[in-house]
Amino acid sequence: MSEFFAMNGYAFYIWGSYGLALLIFIVEIAMVRHKRKITLQQLRLMRDAGEEGQA
């Protein structure tokens, strides 16, 4: 097992590559989902403000 992770001495380069790619994918997914949440929240706020204006 440790032999697998050692990658014949190239561990730093290989896990550094795959690790960064994974990190970027996780951050991108989190950001896009957060953006959707914020957008929906703002739309609800806009709607509530509009309803008050009419009343």
Added chain:
Amino acid sequence: MAINWFKYSAPTAFYGLAGKLVPWFAWSSAILFAIGLYISFFVAPTDATQSEAYRIMFIHVPTSILSMFIYLVMAFYAAVGLVFNTRLSSMMATALAPTGALFAFISLWTGAMWGKPMWGAWWVWDARLTSELILLFLYFGFIALHASIDDPRRADRAAALLAIVGSVNVPIIYFSVKWWNTLHQGSTIKFSGTSMHIAMQQALFTMLLACWTYSVAISLLRVRSIVLERERNTQWVAELEEVRS
């Protein structure tokens, strides 16, 4: 029966369709990554000259291909938006840019991580590397230009021009290893065939599909927020289930 292809060019219909497609592409991507990584690390044999270091290829090559492919798709959508004045095309272009930029960055990063042990340098000003760096800057330029103009329709048009002019860089990246003497190697897979081990080809192809389905899923998810934001004053957005609740 004639299919109305223009139906989904309207943001209303497209918003629903994109919502249905996202989980399919996301799960396909997760499964393809699992298979691709398994083949990359457990099936593909150790390389004769590069030992285990060559395994960086399975993330480096697919992300590099997609960074160029996404740029062309983005420029295409931007051009369609510019010529036909279709709002949705421009929104798609805007949604693709961040993902393309991230793929270009992963490409450069993994290239550096591969270059250091094999060439002895993280970076060289070689034609392939330099033109890929310019691609990353073009993505940044597109995103920054679009963000700097308040009126979204004008932002679409200005950014579209940049995307179209910048697309000349994509063939330069692709052919750079042929046109110039580069430290970066040429393609091993050619139309005439390849000397690559079959498991390496399978790993490469599966990882490419995984990255492609990922980019489709994430862009569709992103464009849904852009559609909502830009159509916020319309009746159909106000009537959406997720907005009403």
